[in-house]
Amino acid sequence: MRTKQEQAMKTFALQLDRVSKVFGDFRALNNIDLRVVAGSIHAILGENGAGKTTLMNILYGLYQPDGGSITLNGQPAVIPSPSAAMEMGIGMIHQHFMLVDTLTVVENVVLGLPGQGLQLSLAEHAARLTELSQTYGFDIDPHVEIWKLPIGMRQRVEILKVLYRQANIIILDEPTSVLAPNEVASFLEGLKRLRDAGKTVIFITHKLDEVAEVADRITVMRLGQVTAETEVASITTRDMARMMVGRDVVLTAFEKPDTPPGPLRVVARNLSAIDNRGIQALKDVSFEIRSGEILGVAGVDGNGQAELAEVLTGMRAPSAGSLAVDGEDITALSVYDRRHRIGLSYVPEDRHHTGLVLDFSVMKNAMLRDFRVAPFSKNGVLDMRRAREVTDAWVKQFDVRLRSVDQAVRFLSGGNQQKLIFAREVECRPRVMVVMQPCKGLDVGAIEVLQRAILSERQRGTAILYISTELEHILNVCDRVAVMCAGRITGILRPQDATDARVGALMGGISEAESA
Ligand SMILES: Nc1ncnc2c1ncn2[C@@H]1O[C@H](COP(=O)(O)OP(=O)(O)OP(=O)(O)O)[C@@H](O)[C@H]1O
Numbered sequence: 312m313r314t315k316q317e318q319a320m321k322t323f324a325l326q327l328d329r330v331s332k333v334f335g336d337f338r339a340l341n342n343i344d345l346r347v348v349a350g351s352i353h354a355i356l357g358e359n360g361a362g363k364t365t366l367m368n369i370l371y372g373l374y375q376p377d378g379g380s381i382t383l384n385g386q387p388a389v390i391p392s393p394s395a396a397m398e399m400g401i402g403m404i405h406q407h408f409m410l411v412d413t414l415t416v417v418e419n420v421v422l423g424l425p426g427q428g429l430q431l432s433l434a435e436h437a438a439r440l441t442e443l444s445q446t447y448g449f450d451i452d453p454h455v456e457i458w459k460l461p462i463g464m465r466q467r468v469e470i471l472k473v474l475y476r477q478a479n480i481i482i483l484d485e486p487t488s489v490l491a492p493n494e495v496a497s498f499l500e501g502l503k504r505l506r507d508a509g510k511t512v513i514f515i516t517h518k519l520d521e522v523a524e525v526a527d528r529i530t531v532m533r534l535g536q537v538t539a540e541t542e543v544a545s546i547t548t549r550d551m552a553r554m555m556v557g558r559d560v561v562l563t564a565f566e567k568p569d570t571p572p573g574p575l576r577v578v579a580r581n582l583s584a585i586d587n588r589g590i591q592a593l594k595d596v597s598f599e600i601r602s603g604e605i606l607g608v609a610g611v612d613g614n615g616q617a618e619l620a621e622v623l624t625g626m627r628a629p630s631a632g633s634l635a636v637d638g639e640d641i642t643a644l645s646v647y648d649r650r651h652r653i654g655l656s657y658v659p660e661d662r663h664h665t666g667l668v669l670d671f672s673v674m675k676n677a678m679l680r681d682f683r684v685a686p687f688s689k690n691g692v693l694d695m696r697r698a699r700e701v702t703d704a705w706v707k708q709f710d711v712r713l714r715s716v717d718q719a720v721r722f723l724s725g726g727n728q729q730k731l732i733f734a735r736e737v738e739c740r741p742r743v744m745v746v747m748q749p750c751k752g753l754d755v756g757a758i759e760v761l762q763r764a765i766l767s768e769r770q771r772g773t774a775i776l777y778i779s780t781e782l783e784h785i786l787n788v789c790d791r792v793a794v795m796c797a798g799r800i801t802g803i804l805r806p807q808d809a810t811d812a813r814v815g816a817l818m819g820g821i822s823e824a825e826s827a
Pocket of ligand 1: 337362363364752754
């Protein structure tokens with residue numbers, strides 16, 4: 312006969328009691344209590360650096376707690392490793408993909424499968440995978456190599472990998488941050504199907520609308536502690552934002568100062584480019600950006616936006632077309648000259664590969680743009696005292712949560728890494744800025760800070776290309792919105808004309824004459 316307490320615990324797929332985690336002298340998690348009801352969708356909310364990923368890494372056996380206990384399906388549990396977590400029915404999808412680029416989808420899914428998984432042929436696995444993919448509304452060819460897939464599709468492969476291992480508790484760390492709006496809707500439907508099938512979903516996200524749509528309960532974390540736990544049905548997204556950051560947050564479009572447009576700064580004419588697969592990814596793209604203007608680029612991920620950013624920054628040579636800044640043809644100019652002579656700065660989508668050197672300190676990463684010039688050097692000699700002052704100031708201004716500027720950037724939370732890149736690229740006072748998915752992984756408070764900084768750059772006269780799959784973020788700040796589909800710009804709209812129907816049609820490839 313079970314006690315009442317045992318009966319109650321049975322309904323929780325997961326229970327954490329007073330779980331703590333310390334890194335050196337820093338307490339990342341402080342006595343966390345968490346109850347996750349079996350067969351529910353439970354969202355974890357919190358500011359950048361609140362400890363959400365650390366907590367999930369403990370559940371997945373990547374970190375060991377320094378205190379507290381874990382109860383899994385009513386039984387005390389110790390989770391020594393990710394493979395042990397998988398055996399206990401816990402699957403995790405990380406913010407950064409863990410796929411082997413040169414292998415196919417099915418090879419990636421099969422990789423590391425325990426025991427009986429190896430008894431099936433690859434073709435049999437592929438057939439099962441196709442079926443699973445269809446069940447959850449994904450559209451994945453199991454035989455395609457990972458490097459050929461756009462980021463959104465790679466994310467789906469990660470999700471399939473966990474589903475294929477039949478995890479009962481599925482932890483998702485910002486799973487929709489790279490998906491296009493139409494993909495998000497079907498993904499969220501997939502989550503509901505998982506819940507309906509009795510699985511337990513733990514879901515970290517900064518997207519409050521998603522929480523409102525699918526989650527049953529939320530736990531809010533701040534500075535390593537749980538500050539609230541509640542039913543989602545009883546609160547609004549505005550309440551959620553306030554619970555997370557402790558103040559009211561602007562979630563809608565900003566008031567833009569009504570400054571007249573400056574002179575033409577960026578002129579792109581008939582740009583075309585070939586992608587890594589040898590396919591034409593950019594087709595005859597033309598646009599202009601004035602000084603003090605923000606041109607948004609909307610579109611489903613993988614429609615040439617990455618190649619456009621690379622062509623503008625000099626990382627990819629165009630196969631045709633030209634690019635000029637302030638009347639100077641820069642089509643053949645090196646990345647270095649674009650950055651230093653032209654004053655072009657870049658916030659890349661992939662912060663780990665292009666934006667940061669993960670094992671360098673925060674201060675060295677801040678200096679990366681050009682350590683040979685002021686404020687980091689004086690008369691050709693590094694000025695470390697000044698570098699420290701400047702980095703400290705940026706950290707303060709952009710609220711980068713860290714222990715010390717000497718800390719390796721690898722150990723900053725994802726959102727705080729992003730804030731650091733943004734600070735470095737905006738504080739050099741560029742003439743042209745290319746920002747790609749700048750709000751990816753940022754909490755609502757940080758998004759507000761970053762978008763205000765973009766608007767003050769506009770005010771200063773910078774020409775800004777703002778590429779994002781988040782139409783709402785684009786509309787919050789941009790003066791005009793270009794929509795891309797299959798490598799082309801299918802239309803350029805004023806924000807007030809960018810209705811869902813018009814943007815949706817343009818994203819689907821139905822061109823219209825430029826209306827702005
Ligand atoms: N291995 C580590 N060593 C040192 N500090 C760490 C380590 N991992 C995380 N931290 C620190 O713990 C804190 C919590 O980080 P965590 O990644 O859990 O935050 P988060 O809530 O997931 O943030 P985000 O929303 O930005 O992803 C941060 O201050 C981070 O710098």
